[in-house]
Amino acid sequence: EVQLLESGGDLVQPGGSLRLSCAASGFTFNTHSMTWVRQAPGKGLEWVATASYITESTYYGDSVRGRFTVSRDNSKNTVYLQMNSLRTEDTATYYCAKNNVPGSSRGALDFWGQGTVVTVSS
Amino acid sequence: DIQMTQSPSSLSASVGDRVTITCRASQGIGYYLAWYQQKPGKVPKLLIYGATNLQSGVPSRFSASGSETDFTLTINSLQPDDVATYYCQRYNTVPPLTFGQGTRLEIK
Numbered sequence: 648e649v650q651l652l653e654s655g656g657d658l659v660q661p662g663g664s665l666r667l668s669c670a671a672s673g674f675t676f677n678t679h680s681m682t683w684v685r686q687a688p689g690k691g692l693e694w695v696a697t698a699s700y701i702t703e704s705t706y707y708g709d710s711v712r713g714r715f716t717v718s719r720d721n722s723k724n725t726v727y728l729q730m731n732s733l734r735t736e737d738t739a740t741y742y743c744a745k746n747n748v749p750g751s752s753r754g755a756l757d758f759w760g761q762g763t764v765v766t767v768s769s
Numbered sequence: 770d771i772q773m774t775q776s777p778s779s780l781s782a783s784v785g786d787r788v789t790i791t792c793r794a795s796q797g798i799g800y801y802l803a804w805y806q807q808k809p810g811k812v813p814k815l816l817i818y819g820a821t822n823l824q825s826g827v828p829s830r831f832s833a834s835g836s837e838t839d840f841t842l843t844i845n846s847l848q849p850d851d852v853a854t855y856y857c858q859r860y861n862t863v864p865p866l867t868f869g870q871g872t873r874l875e876i877k
Contacts, residue, residue, distance in 0.1 A: 668790065682866065684813075684868075689871050689873045691854075691856065691869075692807075692813060692856055692858075692871070694858075694865055694866040694867065694868065694870065696865075697863055697864070697866065705863065706863050706864040706865075708864065708865055709865070715773045729865070742813070747815070747818060752863045753801065753860045753861065753862070753863055754818075754861060755803035755815055755818035755819075755858070756803070756805075756813075756815060756825065756858075756862060757815045759812045759813055759814070759816070759817075760812070761812060762812065765784060
């Protein structure tokens with residue numbers, strides 16, 4: 648059974664930093680790209696970042712590029728999202744999700760974690 | 770960037786109705802389109818991938834069609850459990866993985 652467990656969400660002040668983690672199990676982690684998606688309160692889904700199954704390849708949405716860093720540790724079956732220079736508009740539930748096509752950076756998101764809440768406020 | 774536009778933004782239908790939601794891409798994306806269902810307070814769930822392929826475990830009353838720029842999600846015989854917001858998402862290129870703005874479905 649595929650499981651994705653996010654952690655690290657918290658209340659942080661504007662300008663602060665936070666690192667989210669997503670521990671994966673139930674599938675061959677190192678063959679699947681992993682994606683972070685966020686959802687601000689009452690809003691739609693926004694793609695944040697993707698860590699390719701090839702660990703050196705990462706991709707970012709325009710609103711987070713230069714501030715967020717996605718990485719993965721295939722030995723720990725974990726993907727991370729380092730968030731720096733946080734803004735109030737980064738307040739959201741952050742989901743990690745598994746791409747459904749092994750060996751590709753493209754793919755639909757077939758399994759999602761329960762999400763972790765990040766609140767940026769003074 | 771390719772934009773994804775869903776219509777309608779919201780709709781209300783009766784139990785047993787056939788419901789259609791549309792997603793339009795500003796440029797051709799082939800069959801690289803997914804549909805997700807997000808029930809209130811819940812995690813998004815993959816319904817359709819590759820524009821027309823039903824994800825395992827999804828009821829057969831859900832179906833989808835389309836390619837390149839025009840896509841539809843159809844729910845045959847609407848059930849109360851189908852109350853949710855539905856999102857399309859393109860994944861023909863990375864980056865970005867663009868979502869539509871969502872369609873909120875309610876029961877009359």
